[in-house]
Amino acid sequence: MTEFFLNVVNMSISASWLVCAVLLLRLLLKKAPKWINVLLWGIVAVRLICPFSFESVLSLIPSSQTINPEIALNAPVIDSGLTIIDNVINPIIGEATISLQPEKDVNLFQFIMPYLAGVWLVGIAALLIYTLISFLRLKRKIGTAVLLRDNIYQSEAVVSPFVLGIIKPKIYLPFNMNGQDMDHVIAHEQAHIRRRDHWWKPLGFAVLTLHWFNPMVWLGYILLCRDIELACDEKVVKELNNEQRADYSEALLACSVNRRMIAACPLAFGEVGVKDRIKSVLNYKKPAFWIIIVAVIASIVTAICFLTNPLNKGFSIEPKSDFDIYEIEKHYYDKVVGADIANESDGYYDIAITKDMFLYKYFKAQGGTIDNSWIDIGKLVKQEDTTVIEALIKDNIPVKYKFFGIKEFYVALDESEIQSASCVIIMNNGDILFANIPAYTTENRYVSNLMKLKIKNSEIQNGTYKLSKEIYFNGAYSYVPDLENDKFEIKTNGGMHIYHFTGEVLSTGARYEEVKLNKSNFSDLFDNMEIWSADINLEDLLKNNKKAWCHNTPDDIGGYPYMLLLQKDGTLCMIFADFENGAPISIRYVYELEYTANIENGFDNSSMELYDLGYSLQVIVETYEMTTQFPDKTENFTFDVRNGTKGNLPNGANFEITECDLQTGRLTIQLSGTALHSTSQAEHTILNEIIVEQDSDGITLSDNGNKQFFTFRFIEINQNHDESGSQ
Amino acid sequence: METPKVFESEYRFCLILWEHEPIKSSELVNLCKEQLGWKPTTTYTVIKRLSEKGVLKNENTIVSSLVSKDEVQASEINEMVEKTFEGSLPAFIAAFTKHQKISDKEIDEVQRMIDRFRKGE
Secondary structure (H helix, E strand, O other): OHHHHHHHHHHHHHHHHHHHHHHHHHHHOOOOOOHHHHHHHHHHHHHHHOOOOOEOOOOOOOOOOOOOHHHHHHOOOOOOOOHHHHHHHHHHHHHOEEEEEOOEEEEHHHHHHHHHHHHHHHHHHHHHHHHHHHHHHHHHHHHHOEEEEOOEEEOOOOOOOEEEOOOOOEEEEOOOOOHHHHHHHHHHHHHHHHOOHHHHHHHHHHHHHHOOOOHHHHHHHHHHHHHHHHHHHHHHHOOOOHHHHHHHHHHHHHHHHHHHHOOOOOOOOOOOOHHHHHHHHHHOOOOOHHHHHHHHHHHHHHHHHHHOEOOOOOOOOOOOOOEEEEEEEEEEEEOOOEOOOOOOOOOOEEEEEEOOOEEEEEEOOOOOOOOOOOEEEEEOEEEOOOHHHHHHHOOOOOHHHHHHOEEEEEEEEOOOOOOOEEEEEEEOOOOEEEEEEOOOOOOOOOOOEEEEEEEOOOOOOOEEEEEEEEEEEOOOOOOOOOOOOEEEEEEOOOOEEEEEEEOOEEEEEEEEEEEOOOOOOOHHHOOOHHHEOOOOOHHHHHHOEEEEEEEOOOOOOOOEEEEEEEEOOOOEEEEEEEEEOOEEEEEEEEEEEEEEEOOOOOOOHHHHOOOOOOEEEEEEEEEEEEEOOOOOOOOOEEEEOOOOOEEEOOOOOEEEEEEEOOOOOEEEEEEEEEEEEEOOOOOOOOOOOEEEEEOOOEEEEEEOOOOEEEEEEEEEOOOOOOOOOOO | OOOOEOOHHHHHHHHHHHHHOOEEHHHHHHHHHHHHOOOHHHHHHHHHHHHHHOOEEEEOOEEEEOOOOOOOEOOOOOOOOOOOOOOOOOOOOEOOOOOOOOOHHHHHHHHHHHHHHHOOO
8 A cells, every 4th residue: 555655646746747837837828728628637637547548758747657666665765866855855754754663763764654645545534525525514405496497407505506417417506596697697607517527626626635635736737727717718708798798798797796695715626717717708809729729739748758758868777886686576477387376485486686687596495495596597698689588578467567568688698408597587667577588599388387476574673682671481491592692693684583692602693584473393392381571472473473583404403593583663682492303393483683783793803703694795806827839839829819819708797818838838827706695605606627639720718607708819920910810 | 573584495495385374294204295396304304303493393292383474474584504614625526616706896807898798888
């Protein structure tokens, strides 16, 4: 709901720019017929309710997504399209914090968003209720209206004529109107009906209720009402001669004079001053044809410029820091399981994209085949032609994506013979999809999975925590957590990692998986109901629980940090349990955690070596030396280095020939690259082996997979230097 | 007894009653539907209201008047439309109500504007 609210706010902001443009146009098109104005407001209404749109380079809207719901809820920042505004607002909302608990600040922007959404809903409800009540009261008052003819009624309750009813509109007049006035008034109201104003005005009001918080929308609505009146006057007066126009004006005047019996009547929204209307009526001249043409063209141009969204500039899949982690939000298709799948994550994976566009997968299956590490899939390469992917996925994507279209797409091919592809597809509305396509490079390619990704966010502040309040304590055990020295370090990018330090020594560090609390993994493990603290018990813990993470494969020891609970009020609890055969058998302690420090300040350097901070992007440099042999160890030959001494390995790492000794024939090659690795892994290599092959023409380097990646050709120095070069 | 005051719409109803009384209420309902365009519920409500005001009596579903045409003050009462919904938010009323606090001065000004226009200025 908060996200929906933010989308409405974005639409409102986009439409506000349009309102400004319409205001300008109204001034410029003063001589044009007034129905053009109503048309322009119609365009504004479309902008206010239609969430979908095309992107076009002609768009004049600074930004279609000033507040990106995903971003706003995680790392508050706005993109209004105007740098000046962004630069003023972003620092404020980024820094603004609110202290919910001591030493635990939550960003103010994120905190109040749901409350603002609530206020918005209340506002809508209030407007609707007020409208409904007023409508019913009016209906009651005019219940005894007497039929005059057709659909025209008269009632003593009517002071000023109006039309009521959407399906079967009826005209209501007061009694005692003189004949001539009445004719003109009826003509006016009938013109309203013919113009369908009895639909437009309520529709406009409905749109207003959705955007009640936006003063520009109120302004638009007020002006819409005025323009409707003026357009209606024009429609009537068009057919009248001068004498009749004067009569019409007097009818208008008479109606407003009657009103004087009513005391201080507030100027209603949208009602035009009688004087202005009469002036318009008397001065009305049929607008020249060319003016109408110009006005229509101007309206069309406005529609194109403002109903379309700006090209999604600046949205890029490249991570802003070392890497971004994504999790699977929705499955759209899975060939193995079948088209309809529940949103299970078992057997699926998280995805990481590193700064240099490498794709990694982290499998989440319990006891997975891969031991808690990221699998390198390949380098994502942007593809220019999207027709292939469009054809492949079109049957399995929700309708809205067909509407949006693909903005960019990247493919990482694996190195097998039948290259399968992992594809990252970015849609025009910023959504990111992921597809696995076996046999991508052949005609037999097909989609085996299609899913939607979402950046993994964390509701828990990374850092160091210590135990604070005791909630459940089974004193029967000898090992008791130490409130002074027991610390937990929680790091959430790339998954939930919790490190447990007892007196500065790392006792456990592991990745925890999100779970749902149930009887077998939680409730039944509390076997002593008497050792709860006075104010919280099991039911409270469960009721207040928002999320829980559980250690999957702990050692069989007692007093193990088993689960982390995040409660709805923001508190964190650590559950210690006993294990047997890898499964928890009973819970020993439950403590609340208290945040103490930022992760950087958590521990001094000596203990830094002792533990694994999770994942990082490692830069790895490896050097190889090898000796080659020239065909003729004289100065007659040299290496052809026209193509340079640098290049890329097939897996994307860089290589450079750093030394090349013509006397001895020794080559030194340096490989460098980055890889996403758990820092607890001892060694990482880019290549296990470089194989040097030499023949009379030159030297070929290939990796241990037998893919050649560089060739040095020998050339005779005294020969032509445009002999065939190396690859 | 003071002659009861009736609203204009009620007066129109009384005209029908005086013409056809005494009349069964169901028939009265039909007549009101034809001539006034009233729903049956509206007619019954008015019958009830007027009987409370002492204008008519409804005995055993026969309705007859208690006051004559001359006695009833044809109404100059206009039921005031309350300010709460007049020209306020309820724009669901395709209410092309035109109201504004227009002063005497303005009225004169506007009338002059119209007169000048008539004269062809």
